[in-house]
Amino acid sequence: MPRAIAMVALGLVPASAHAHLVNTGLGPFYDGVSHFALTPEDILPALALALLAGMRGANAGRLTLFALPAAWFAGGLVGLALPTTSMTAALTATTVSFLVLGSLVAADARLRLKWIGGLAVAFGLVHGYFNGSAMAEARLGGLALVGIVLALCVTTTLAAALVVALRARWALIAVRVAGSWLAATGLLLVGWSLRAS
Amino acid sequence: MNFSRATARDYALHWRFILAFATLLAPTLAAAHVEAGRADGLLAGLHHPVSGLDHVLAMVSVGLWGAELGAPAIWLLPVTFPIAMAFGGMLGLIGVPLPGVEIGIALSAVALGVAVLTAWRPPLWIAAVIVGVFAIFHGHAHGTELPAGTSGLLYSIGFVVATGLLHATGIGIGTIHRWDWGKAMLRAAGAGVATSGAYFLWQALA
Numbered sequence: 001m002p003r004a005i006a007m008v009a010l011g012l013v014p015a016s017a018h019a020h021l022v023n024t025g026l027g028p029f030y031d032g033v034s035h036f037a038l039t040p041e042d043i044l045p046a047l048a049l050a051l052l053a054g055m056r057g058a059n060a061g062r063l064t065l066f067a068l069p070a071a072w073f074a075g076g077l078v079g080l081a082l083p084t085t086s087m088t089a090a091l092t093a094t095t096v097s098f099l100v101l102g103s104l105v106a107a108d109a110r111l112r113l114k115w116i117g118g119l120a121v122a123f124g125l126v127h128g129y130f131n132g133s134a135m136a137e138a139r140l141g142g143l144a145l146v147g148i149v150l151a152l153c154v155t156t157t158l159a160a161a162l163v164v165a166l167r168a169r170w171a172l173i174a175v176r177v178a179g180s181w182l183a184a185t186g187l188l189l190v191g192w193s194l195r196a197s
Numbered sequence: 198m199n200f201s202r203a204t205a206r207d208y209a210l211h212w213r214f215i216l217a218f219a220t221l222l223a224p225t226l227a228a229a230h231v232e233a234g235r236a237d238g239l240l241a242g243l244h245h246p247v248s249g250l251d252h253v254l255a256m257v258s259v260g261l262w263g264a265e266l267g268a269p270a271i272w273l274l275p276v277t278f279p280i281a282m283a284f285g286g287m288l289g290l291i292g293v294p295l296p297g298v299e300i301g302i303a304l305s306a307v308a309l310g311v312a313v314l315t316a317w318r319p320p321l322w323i324a325a326v327i328v329g330v331f332a333i334f335h336g337h338a339h340g341t342e343l344p345a346g347t348s349g350l351l352y353s354i355g356f357v358v359a360t361g362l363l364h365a366t367g368i369g370i371g372t373i374h375r376w377d378w379g380k381a382m383l384r385a386a387g388a389g390v391a392t393s394g395a396y397f398l399w400q401a402l403a
Binding site: 185186188 | 279353356361
């Protein structure tokens with residue numbers, strides 16, 4: 001009986017508290033794909049950037065669909081090598097992304113191509129870094145990061161191409177309204193951050 | 198007898214094996230799940246703006262008024278409202294007091310109802326300021342009533358999306374403005390909203 005109790009106790013000993021990313025059971029690549037698809041902190045800013053680029057035309061869209069995933073991947077590699085566990089930094093990055101990108105989409109900001117590229121690189125590096133850190137913590141490795149970046153590439157391409165092809169006035173207004181919702185969410189996140197601190 | 202002792206020992210081993218196996222299958226307890234509580238936060242956020250009739254009437258009225266005014270107000274007002282509301286929500290979240298919140302919310306229903314009733318056409322910036330100021334009261338009320346333990350991001354997304362969909366509902370209903378009977382219906386709806394607002398105001402002041 002003491003042996004049985006010892007075995008039960010052993011089974012109930014908690015494992016170390018890892019941050020669990022989405023676990024598909026299909027391996028780290030698909031875990032990465034589903035992590036991106038199911039994480040609003042990542043997919044919404046990426047969509048906003050794609051919308052912003054699409055509103056500025058095909059050239060901006062093409063630049064973004066290469067610059068954003070490349071920067072995301074580079075940031076992810078840095079995150080894998082030098083991970084951070086700071087939730088405050090991640091929340092701040094999410095808040096700034098929502099506020100800045102949402103406001104730019106809502107205002108239909110007429111940014112030059114180099115500014116669009118700069119935004120894609122900056123936000124890609126930051127979000128990639130936090131993704132890489134999460135992958136390192138979850139011990140998923142680089143394959144999950146490849147999954148994230150490929151999902152990002154497909155999402156950015158589809159969203160930017162959709163907006164480039166939009167001609168109806170109401171549809172472009174709908175894109176701007178979506179941007180305003182993102183900016184509003186960012187404002188609320190400022191409140192959440194200040195409340196938490 | 199030897200047979201029965203052997204059977205008892207076998208049973209004991211058998212049960213130990215089952216227990217050990219079941220123990221291996223038991224889930225560990227301290228796995229920190231990043232995704233925990235997220236759906237709850239989204240649903241809470243979606244539900245909050247539609248949980249009070251005063252909020253619903255005001256937000257639908259913004260869409261109705263925008264539809265009456267036509268472009269660019271039809272999209273400017275629903276863009277202004279969520280951003281100003283989020284600003285109010287932020288003030289509520291960080292504990293900045295705003296006096297007369299319930300009165301402001303009730304007055305918003307009265308003012309927007311009257312605007313729809315009379316098909317008032319002020320300059321665009323005045324319409325935006327009116328909608329924006331009232332949105333701060335609505336946002337502040339939501340910000341101070343947030344349920345504890347929900348995901349901040351998902352709650353915020355749900356909250357903003359639900360508000361936007363209420364505006365879209367108002368705009369959709371407001372498209373009947375193109376017909377004469379539709380204009381009359383919209384004015385009647387405005388009267389209904391203003392009357393409800395007066396009732397909420399009476400309640401807030403009582």
